[in-house]
Each structure stands twice: as C-alpha cells, then as structure tokens.
Amino acid sequence: MASSVATLNRSNDAYLNANVFDLFSLKERVVVITGGARGIGLALGFAVAEAGGVPVMIDANGQPHGHFQILQKMCPKMKLYVSDVTNYERLEKTFNEIIAEYGRIDGCITAAGICPDQPFLERSPASVKRCFDINIAGTFFTTQLAARQMDKQAKQSSAAPSASKGSIVLIASIAAHRASKGQFLSDYCTSKGAVASMAKALAVELAEKSIRVNYISPGYIMTDMTLAISDTRPGLAKIFVDDPPMKRMGDRTDLKGAAVYLLSDSSAYMTGGELLITGGLHAGLYDEVA
Ligand SMILES: NC(=O)c1ccc[n+]([C@@H]2O[C@H](COP(=O)([O-])OP(=O)(O)OC[C@H]3O[C@@H](n4cnc5c(N)ncnc54)[C@H](O)[C@@H]3O)[C@@H](O)[C@H]2O)c1
Numbered sequence: 010m011a012s013s014v015a016t017l018n019r020s021n022d023a024y025l026n027a028n029v030f031d032l033f034s035l036k037e038r039v040v041v042i043t044g045g046a047r048g049i050g051l052a053l054g055f056a057v058a059e060a061g062g063v064p065v066m067i068d069a070n071g072q073p074h075g076h077f078q079i080l081q082k083m084c085p086k087m088k089l090y091v092s093d094v095t096n097y098e099r100l101e102k103t104f105n106e107i108i109a110e111y112g113r114i115d116g117c118i119t120a121a122g123i124c125p126d127q128p129f130l131e132r133s134p135a136s137v138k139r140c141f142d143i144n145i146a147g148t149f150f151t152t153q154l155a156a157r158q159m160d161k162q163a164k165q166s167s168a169a170p171s172a173s174k175g176s177i178v179l180i181a182s183i184a185a186h187r188a189s190k191g192q193f194l195s196d197y198c199t200s201k202g203a204v205a206s207m208a209k210a211l212a213v214e215l216a217e218k219s220i221r222v223n224y225i226s227p228g229y230i231m232t233d234m235t236l237a238i239s240d241t242r243p244g245l246a247k248i249f250v251d252d253p254p255m256k257r258m259g260d261r262t263d264l265k266g267a268a269v270y271l272l273s274d275s276s277a278y279m280t281g282g283e284l285l286i287t288g289g290l291h292a293g294l295y296d297e298v299a
Pocket residue numbers: 043044045046047048049050067068069070092093094095119120121122123124143147180181182183226227228229230231232233234235
C-alpha cells in the first residue's frame with residue numbers, strides 16, 4: 010500500500026548561508042513596469058535600479074516626468090517603451106521588443122491605471138469600459154505576456170539566478186477592500202477588486218511554474234494622480250491626511266521596499282499575497298472623541 014506520508018527533506022540549515030542583503034538583491038534582474046513614466050510606477054523603477062536591477066518602463070505617455078532623467082542617469086540601460094496596455098497587439102509587440110533588447114524578463118510590476126471619480130448613476134458605458142480596459146484587462150494581459158516569457162526562460166534555464174523563475178507584482182488598492190470616503194469610485198473599486206482576485210488565481214495557476222504573483226494595495230499615496238484629484242475637490246486633501254490612523258498621506262518611498270521584497274528572493278515562499286500599505290486605514294478609523 011502506498012504511503013500517504015510525504016517524505017520530508019530534513020535539511021534545515023539553508024538559512025545559515027542566506028544573507029539578508031543578498032536575498033533583497035535584484036542584481037541583473039530585468040523588471041518591466043507599466044505606468045512607469047510617472048507616479049508609483051516611476052518610483053518603483055528607482056527602487057528596482059537601487060536594488061541592482063534594470064527597470065524597463067512601458068507607458069502610454071511618451072513625455073515622462075522630469076525625475077525620469079535622474080533614473081536614466083542612475084541606470085543607463087533602462088528605457089521607456091511607449092505603448093498602451095489596452096491594445097493587445099501593440100503591447101505584445103512591445104514585449105517582443107523588450108525581450109529582443111534585454112534577453113529576458115525576471116519581474117513585472119503593473120502600475121498603469123486610472124481612477125475616474127464620478128457618481129455611479131452618471132457613469133457612462135464608454136467611460137466605465139475604459140477604466141476596466143486599463144485597470145483590469147491591461148493588468149491581465151501585461152501579466153500574461155510577462156509570465157509567458159518567464160515560463161520560456163525557465164524551460165531554457167536562461168533566467169537570472171533566482172529562487173523563483175519570475176515574480177509579478179500587481180498594484181491593487183485599498184479600494185479593493187472599502188469604498189473611498191468623499192470619492193465616487195464605483196468602477197475603480199470594482200477594477201481593483203478584480204486585480205486582487207486575479208493575483209490569487211494566477212498565483213495558484215502559475216505556482217508549479219515557479220512564477221510568483223503578489224499584490225500591493227496602497228492607501229492614499231502622494232502622486233500626480235492624487236494631486237489632480239485633490240485639485241478638483243480640495244476637501245479630499247483633508248481626508249487623505251486625516252483618515253489614515255497614522256495621520257499622513259503615504260509617500261512613494263513607503264512602497265519602494267515592499268516592491269523590492271516581492272520581486273526578490275526574500276519573498277521566495279510568498280505568492281497570492283497582499284501587502285496593504287495604508288498608514289493603518291485598512292485596519293480602521295480612529296477619531297479622538299472629546
Ligand atoms: N496614488 C495613489 O494614492 C494610489 C493608491 C492606490 C492605488 N494606486 C494605483 O497605483 C497605480 C499608479 O497610480 P499613480 O498614482 O502612480 O497614477 P499616475 O496617474 O501618476 O500614473 C499612472 C501612469 O499610468 C499610465 N497609463 C495610464 N493608462 C495607460 C495605458 N492605457 N497604457 C499604458 N500606460 C497607461 C499613465 O500615463 C501614467 O504614467 C494605479 O493603478 C493606481 O490605481 C494609486
């Protein structure tokens with residue numbers, strides 16, 4: 010009768026040789042980042058470069074933020090590919106160009122996204138479709154194109170030395186968990202819930218290929234997107250600062266370490282997981298009562 014008891018590999022001293030700085034290194038890793046021309050995507054490009062990797066940006070906007078030049082100086086190998094995550098043929102061509110240029114893809118961050126703010130009863134089909142196309146389908150197909158290449162590399166053993174064959178980090182949002190006070194984000198919240206579900210489904214399906222999929226859910230982070238939103242309705246600035254129990258907006262700095270953790274071997278046993286970086290907002294609200 011076959012034994013139902015799994016055979017344990019009883020060696021348990023690998024950690025003695027796993028230096029924590031090496032675990033967090035992205036040396037020689039090529040990381041594709043959508044939405045990399047500005048905002049969170051651009052900041053995470055700095056994080057990748059600072060950890061020794063090469064960020065490769067994809068963005069629909071060919072005029073990147075001024076900080077992009079600083080990143081290019083830090084990492085001359087990096088480039089911006091102008092492409093649209095909602096146009097599959099063009100996106101596939103962009104991935105083929107990236108693979109031809111860099112030879113491989115070891116990591117991917119999906120930060121391209123939009124955040125329409127309009128009451129549910131006024132949302133038009135075309136505008137809702139655009140939000141879902143960018144935030145959901147764009148994330149889905151970016152992940153598919155990255156994972157296909159990671160799988161191919163794993164079979165050819167040409168990937169950079171790494172505990173996993175590839176790591177994909179989806180950018181979801183606190184909006185996947187709760188409605189946003191003072192904002193009308195029905196389709197945005199729906200789209201971020203979809204990203205969270207996507208991460209879990211893909212994590213399970215791709216685990217046997219050693220491709221990991223995790224997601225970061227930021228709270229209110231200061232970027233051009235949130236600045237533009239608070240310019241249209243200044244009352245939101247107070248909510249962005251006062252609602253998180255830590256009583257401040259997040260800075261993009263607050264996301265850099267999380268991205269490097271998820272991309273690197275330091276998270277080798279983590280897949281299908283979420284890092285909520287919200288200043289405590291996801292845990293609850295705190296107001297002093299006189
Ligand atoms: N800023 C926040 O407070 C916050 C909080 C939670 C989640 N997020 C998410 O983080 C991601 C980035 O947000 P951000 O604040 O940096 O926004 P941002 O507007 O500053 O940057 C988004 C980038 O995505 C690009 N983009 C938009 N549509 C695209 C398309 N079709 N194809 C390719 N690129 C496209 C834009 O050109 C832009 O460069 C978004 O998915 C957003 O939902 C942001």
